[in-house]
Amino acid sequence: MQSLKDKIRREGKVYPGNVLKVDGFLNHRIDVDFLAEIGREFYRRYADAGVTKILTVEASGIAVACATAAFFHVPVLFAKKSKTVNISDDVYTAEVASYTHKTVNTVMVSREYLTAGERVLILDDFLANGAALQGLISLCRQAGAEVVGCGVVIEKAFQQGHALIEGMGVRVESLARVASMDPETGVTFLDD
Ligand code: 5GP
Numbered sequence: 001m002q003s004l005k006d007k008i009r010r011e012g013k014v015y016p017g018n019v020l021k022v023d024g025f026l027n028h029r030i031d032v033d034f035l036a037e038i039g040r041e042f043y044r045r046y047a048d049a050g051v052t053k054i055l056t057v058e059a060s061g062i063a064v065a066c067a068t069a070a071f072f073h074v075p076v077l078f079a080k081k082s083k084t085v086n087i088s089d090d091v092y093t094a095e096v097a098s099y100t101h102k103t104v105n106t107v108m109v110s111r112e113y114l115t116a117g118e119r120v121l122i123l124d125d126f127l128a129n130g131a132a133l134q135g136l137i138s139l140c141r142q143a144g145a146e147v148v149g150c151g152v153v154i155e156k157a158f159q160q161g162h163a164l165i166e167g168m169g170v171r172v173e174s175l176a177r178v179a180s181m182d183p184e185t186g187v188t189f190l191d192d
Contacts, residue, residue, distance in 0.1 A: 005189050056076065064124070094138040097129075118145040122170075129164070
């Protein structure tokens, strides 16, 4: 998605530890009009997949998922990272190592909202080593729901995630694939 690559080149900041910051439009301040373009692109790629639900994980995935659901007209379900009084005990859980926080979270969804026979599109902001998507796929498989595919806004293609998720038999669509990044010279993309 050329407009996304341009925006990352213009606004993205590369931090040590292979972290790309795009806080100006995706991870802190949200550019709602631009997210609508992102949602339209995910819709274009998955329009024929019979999607009945979009699944993501809090926090940054939620905006991407909602922008996309506006085109599919399906509900969004987001996995929670901590148990609150609002969520019942009747949950599916998966362990997810956080790339940016260097912690392990138990992510969970209520069994009531993820059920057998659904056709789920899983979305997230970034794909690095694949732990977040792997956890979300696990939640779907526990529920007997079918994962029609995953979509990420930015894939760091020099990390292992894409291969890991495809190895689980799941389609992966990335709107921008970062080939390399460097604090001095910036970001390069695949398919340029
Ligand atoms: P993974 O689970 O694939 O290793 O990492 C994906 C998750 O970590 C995403 O949910 C995202 O929030 C976070 N993440 C991984 N790499 C980056 C990065 O370079 N920049 C930002 N902002 N988040 C990242």
